[in-house]
Amino acid sequence: MAEEIKTTCPYCGVGCGVIAKIADDGNVSVMGDPDHPANFGRLCSKGSALAETIDLDGRLLHPEIAGRRAGWDEALDLVAQRFLDAIAEHGPDSVAFYVSGQLLTEDYYVANKLMKGFIGSANIDTNSRLCMSSSVAGHRRAFGADTVPGTYEDLELADLVILTGSNLAWCHPVIYQRLAAAKAARPGMKVVVIDPRRTMTADIADLHLAIRPDSDVALFLGLFEHLIANNAIDQNYVAEHTNGFAEAFASASGVSFNEVLELTGLPAMQLREFYRLFAATEKAVTCYSQGVNQSSSGTDKVNAIINCHLATGRIGKPGMGPFSLTGQPNAMGGREVGGLANMLAAHMAIESAQDRDRVQRFWQSPAIAERPGLKAVDMFKAVGDGRIKALWIMATNPVVSLPDADAVKAAIRACPFVVVSDILKTTDTAPHAHLLLPSLGWGEKSGTVTNSERRISRQRSFIDAPGDARADWWQLAEVARRMGFADAFAFASPSDIFNEHAALSAFENRGNRDFDIGAYARIDKAAYDAMTPFQWPQPVGDDRTVTRFFAKGSFFHPDRKARFVPVEPPASDRTSADYPFTLNTGRIRDQWHTMTRTGKSARLSAHIAEPFAELHPRDAMEIGVGNAGLVEIESPQGKAVVRALITERQARGSIFVPMHWNDQFAAKARIDAVVAPLTDPFSGQPASKNVAVAARPLKAARYGFAVSASKPQSLAAAYWALAKADGGWRLELAFDHAVEDWCGWCRSTFGIPAEIEPLGYADRQSGDLRLAFFNGTRLLAALFLAREPVAVARSWAISQLAADHGDLRKRFALVAGRPGADKPDPGATVCSCFAVGVNQIVAAVRGGCRSVEAVGKELNAGTNCGSCRAEIKGIIDGCLAAAAE
Incomplete structure (x- = not known):
């Protein structure tokens, strides 16, 4: 009889429930958990392939010092001593941790506690800085706390869903399927997609606004002014629950409709229709993701969106509100424990002396960081110029994922002492470390994660730890003990850490902080192991049924009112004669981050097997690149070489390249080596969506x-x-x-x-x-x-x-190189779940299938995770259009 373990997917911020089935022979299979309220049994292609990624190929199984195998005691003694030596000689700010949204909350908590409360520096930052820190900054400016007001259900209850800077179909596929199902059930629901590219998500849209890169602020300033001009302001809500409306109005009124047209590049008819829809539709949700956040004006974009929702009182009510969709499985959990360099644990503020005192008293720590630490990009600049003497990188691959990646590689190589904790020995970052520590992977580690709607779920272990691999929290606690902090880090299990984390969230809270899970501060190990998914807040003694924030105000600024934030359109065109194209980087459907997990799956590589650059046909013709030719992308920072994908889905003058490929899977495709280290001044988030580059063909013999x-x-x-x-x-x-x-x-x-x-x-x-x-x-x-x-x-x-x-x-x-007539070529894979190719779908359409459902009935394509349904629809539409000519 197969054993079934309920756990949580380790990919995007949707936080889908997964059931892992372990057969008597040890083989693992996965299915969606029908009882999990994030996905109700659905899984995307990546989640469906999880069992294909848990082998030991390339695994780091033992500590290694300078390439030789070592024991844990020797390795941990070395970490503690080198960090202590650096602190003694150069002070606490000479050391740093760079952590990850792949960590569990318990790992994150111990890392943050050690660095901020015992080492006494805030030099701990996370790769979540690269995906959602502008949302954090925007939330804190507007709400007084990093609070996500709504829930996934709001997308299903809304009459208007705006997806801005979000390729939901590929990056959050299960939420996309929930939205698509809601729209099918209520055809009157409207969907607006705001994105310079026509992505697969745009195929569900009633209106696609192909704005110019980084013109979001202008777009929403124009919307704000339109709402005022058309009496769509909720004056009671504004008067009772907000401050700063007049200043925000002044900034919006300084941008005319014609200026918005000029800045966004949109047709007047489309712009008016978007503004009309928003003004006329009370139940409106605006979802935003990396296209908003990954910008030098990302925080202002977030506040421009929030301003429109505050002005209309459309926040915290069913089917209404601004909604930040996080990129990683535990970006939210990291925010809860203060994993960012400019935050304290439990959503407390590092700039607040009162909060610093409170956290220090709770931890009974010898020191507390008194100022924000170095954010990710600045941290690696400090590594490069010698200010950081000892660096610990956990569960992330910055040589691939950070902007100016070649400079990051050089910085790591020059650092006097680098520790890397990871599950793989074969990442681009690992060879440059002095010490490698083997960590547990998905299926081996145990703890909690928090998804984009504030829902905390358990990740549970169902595979024995391989070799000498150990949990990240255990590694950190052992180093803390060796640094002289044994009593404060005497954790015996993840449940001990979670209890302390929950207790801190309730400590001297009294309802004046949003994050409070005090109800879980005293649960025992058995209750922790049996924990079912729940949304915060969950204060002690409060049987909460309210899962949304701010419908009746009660924000977290001292006066309990929200703040309108005046914003101005940025200068967004960075191109020049030498670098005439705008590079936009991002994700694709079947790969994840730097491919250390998904690259193991043949099924996931079948859809798109090599790095590519999306080019508009006229741009490709002008630079002399043919279809499937090779194109070199160059900026002052570096170069990459990828395959040309010529498509009218791409806007003229723009190029899209995925961020996943690394030196393990391609010769020169680390696209973040091309991205400049330009960041948002408030959040420190890199601008990965608007990079000036040159493009030219790479001719081959x-x-x-x-x-x-x-x-x-x-x-x-x-x-x-x-x-x-x-x-x-x-x-x-x-x-x-x-x-x-x-x-x-x-x-x-x-x-x-x-x-x-x-x-x-x-x-x-x-x-x-x-x-x-x-x-x-x-x-x-x-x-x-x-x-x-x-x-x-x-x-x-x-x-x-x-x-x-x-x-x-x-x-x-x-x-x-071609099959016989009895073995037709299936063509490039479209449906990864059932290995259905484009030629098979075309044949089905020619055989009479005229809908996605009909193709699914014939071939099964699109009937599992649904991630390919938009692509199938595009193939059907193309076939029918060709037949009609």
């Missing part, structure tokens, strides 16, 4: 595609992109010169024994070359080369890794 049963090694090529595939690996290639001995190149790259002779052919006139190596009836590797990007039926070629090749005709078909 030969292009290649290969499949291999074993992982390729020592890739000698000007360009390569590697991805896991069923039965082995797939590899895209380009060479700046023709290799004299391609057989030798294959033997070296794919580990082919010398006694195995290839089957193949070469066409000197066309430049085409095909080589395939077989061991008995099994394919070891195949290489396809051409002078142009290789036209090979890739999905079919990959499937040959698992095929029997006893029939000589099948071997010749492989060398030809």
Whole structure:
């Protein structure tokens, strides 16, 4: 009988419940938890593939000091001593922690307590700085606290849902499916998508506003002025519960409608329709994510949105409010414990002497940080210039994810002492550490996470810890003990930490702080283990049924009133003659962050297997890049080389490149090496959506595609992109010169024994070359080369890794690079869950399927996680439009 463990997904901020099933033979499978109120049983493609990512390939299993295996005592003694030495010689601000939204709340709490309360510095920041710190700053300015007012249910109850800077269909797929289902049930619901790109999310939109990059402030200033001009202000709410309306109105009235048109680049008709919809629709929710936050004006964007909701009283009521969608599974939990350099635990303020005193008394600590620490970008500048002498990086990969990533790499390499705690030994950051500490991964660690709607859920362990791997909180507590703080860090389990965290949230609270889970401060280990998902606040002795904030005011400024924040449109065009394009970075559907987890899944790599740049057709033509050609993206910070994806979904003058690829999976695709270290002045969040770059074609002497049963090694090529595939690996290639001995190149790259002779052919006139190596009836590797990007039926070629090749005709078909008539090529994967390709969907449409539902009935595509439904609809629409011509 399979054992079932309820846990929580480790990917985005939706916080989906997962049921892990462990069979008698130890095999793990996953399904959505139908009882979890975030997802009600739904999972996206990434969540559905979780069981495919828990192998030990590449795992760090033992502490390593300078590359040699060490024991925990030696490793932890070294960490404590090097940090103590740096503090003694250079002071507390000479050390730093860089942590992650991949940590559990309990890990985050111990790290924050050690750094701010016992070391006495606030130099602890997190990769959550890169995704939601502008929301935090905007909330604190407007509300007096980092409070998310609403719930996911509001998206289903609203009559108007505005998605700004959010590709919900790909980045928060389960919430997108909840919204799509609500819209299908109530066709009168309107959806507005605000995004320079036409993403898959725009396919659900009644109105897509393709604004210019960073013109959001102007757009919402214009909306604010329109609301005033059309008597749509809730004057009672404004008078009773807010301050600063006149100043906000003055800033909005200084921007005319024509100026908004000029700044946003929108047609007047679209702008008027958006303003009319908002003014006329009481139940309106504005969801925003990285497209708003990742900007040098991100905090002002957040406040421009909040101002419109405050002015209309549309906040904290069912179906109404501004809603920040966090990017990581525990970005919110990190905020709760003060994981950001400018916050204290339990949503207390580091700039408040009263709050600092309160936290210090609760912790009974010898010191408390008296000023904000270094935010992420500034922290690594301090590492680079020598101010930081000892650095501990936990559960994140800054050499890939931080802006100006090559400078970050150089800074880490120059730091006198660097510790990296991670589950993998093969990240881009790990080789530059002096000490590696093996951490627990998803399925092995136990604790809590908080999702975007303030819902706290348990992550539970169901796999034994591999090797010497240990929990991050345990590593931190052990170092704290060795630094002389044993009594304050005598935690025996995650439940001990959670109890203390909950108790601090209630300590001297009296209802004047938003974050209060005091009701959980005394639960025992059994109750903690059995904990079901709940939303905060949960004060002691309060049977709360209210899950929203601010419908009747009660904000967290001293006068309990909200603040309108005057904002002004920023100068948003950063392009120049040398750097004429605007780069926008972001996520794709089936990969996560820097691919350390999702890169293990062949299913997730099937949809998009290599890094790419979305270019408008006219831009591509002008710079001389053909479809599937290679394009070099350059800024003053660095360069990247990716595949060109030419599409009219992209606006002219703009380029989109995903942020996931790293040096483990591609030759030169770390796109954050191109991003400038420009940040928002209030939040410190980097501007990853508006980067001035140049783009040019990268010509190659030969292009290649290969499949291999074993992982390729020592890739000698000007360009390569590697991805896991069923039965082995797939590899895209380009060479700046023709290799004299391609057989030798294959033997070296794919580990082919010398006694195995290839089957193949070469066409000197066309430049085409095909080589395939077989061991008995099994394919070891195949290489396809051409002078142009290789036209090979890739999905079919990959499937040959698992095929029997006893029939000589099948071997010749492989060398030809195309299947026979009896084996149609499924085409590029669209539905990862059921491995359905574009050619199969086109065939279904030609066979009579005229809707996404019909295609799903025929092929199962889109019937599991639903992430591909927008893409399927686009294929159907394209086929029907072509048939009508």
